[in-house]
Amino acid sequence: MIDLHAHILPGIDDGPSGIEEALAMMEAGRRDGVTGAVCTSHVLDRFDVATESRLADAFSELRKRATLAGIRMDLWLGAEIHMNVSLDPVPPAATIAGGGKYLLLELPLNDIPHDADDKLFQLTIAGYSPILAHPERNAVLAQKPERVYNLVERGVLMQINAGSLTGEFGYRIRKAAETLLDHGLVHFIGSDCHNLRSRPMRLSDAFRAAARRAGEDTARELTEANPRRVVSGEPVWTPQPVPFTQKKSWFRFR
């Protein structure tokens, strides 16, 4: 499996405390079946030349130390960019693996900035493929899943967290993740790992949960094939989205 969303660069964000924890996270991921990861540290205010060189330095150091430690895991550089960060123009280094196509973007957890939809559409019009990180954790999208559907219809891709699908963020978020999956609105499952203990690099449990719900082929697309297409700059597989026919909340079955 390839982890498209991993906070494993030390000293950049709220990820690992140091290089030793980062390497231990990768070793744990390797034992879990993760053979490649995109380093997606938070970028919260601006993506400038200083940001770019900070990320690049931390990335090459981690790659060097992982090789020395004998950890067989492919690494690519990316970032998890907050929706408030200006991306006009898009710095090439802000795209995953510098490929100039895929961007991992995050919303605040509790609301959606008024211009977020417009920013996403502008990116798609400009030929980028924005990937929204963990929409199931956003309170607004949780109440209005048809907004996720509308975004997907207009070319936005969705990455849910492994821990959401396995219930680690609670019942509501698990239900939200399952609803997205049931409606063909999920394109990737990432670990969103931050540390060794409470937010580890683990995808296998979520793979099994997705396989039970959507079938093994889909689970493989979301954890292996689609992430690989992203780092290779190829078009991803997208399921047919299922519209929300009635107005309903994801949580009505509660």
Ligand SMILES: [Fe+2]
């Ligand atoms: Fe993240």
